[in-house]
Amino acid sequence: MTLKGERFLLYDSHAEEGSNEKQIIMFATKENxxxxxxSDTWFMDGTFRVAPSIFMRLVIKAGNxxxxxxxxxxxxxxxxxxxxxxxxxxxxxFRKS
Numbered sequence: 273m274t275l276k277g278e279r280f281l282l283y284d285s286h287a288e289e290g291s292n293e294k295q296i297i298m299f300a301t302k303e304n305x306x307x308x309x310x311s312d313t314w315f316m317d318g319t320f321r322v323a324p325s326i327f328m329r330l331v332i333k334a335g336n337x338x339x340x341x342x343x344x345x346x347x348x349x350x351x352x353x354x355x356x357x358x359x360x361x362x363x364x365x366f367r368k369s
Contacts, residue, residue, distance in 0.1 A: 274301060278301045278302065278303075279301070279302070280299050280300070280301060281297070281298075281299060282298040282299060282300045282305065282350070283296070283297065283298040284296075284297050284298075285297070293356075294354070294355035294356035295327075295353075295354075295355040296352065296353070296354055296355070297327075297352065297353045298350060298351070298352045299350070299351045299352070299353075300349060300350040300351070304349040304350065305349070305350065307335055307337055307347070307349055308333060308335045308349040308350055310335075311335025311336050311337070311349075312336055313335070313336050314333060314334070314335055315333070315334040315335070315346060316331060316332070316333050316334070317331070317332055317334075318330065318331040318332075318354075319332075320357075323353060323354075324353065326355065327353040327354060327355050328354055328355060328356060328357045329353075329354045329357055330351065330352070330353055330354075331351075331352040331354065332348050332350070332351055332352075333348075333349055333350040333351075333352070334346050334347055334348045334349060335347060335349050
């Protein structure tokens with residue numbers, strides 16, 4: 273939950289019945305998810321250095337957002353932790369968001 277009481281856990285692969293894949297956890301508010309879906313352009317970046325020790329990689333999805341006075345901003349909107357660095361986990365980043 274966020275400080276505003278909003279749900280922040282968007283997806284947890286281990287919560288699915290019969291899941292045998294390495295864990296994937298996505299975090300985002302409904303508002304952030306909506307902003308990403310309505311962004312003209314998505315940006316995605318992954319890093320290994322700041323991921324918690326039980327995960328291999330942190331992936332951040334960002335989208336463009338029209339801020340005050342029509343200033344176009346790039347905003348990080350969805351955060352995903354991956355327990356595997358296998359190539360097959362990358363498509364999951366798009367199916368689940």
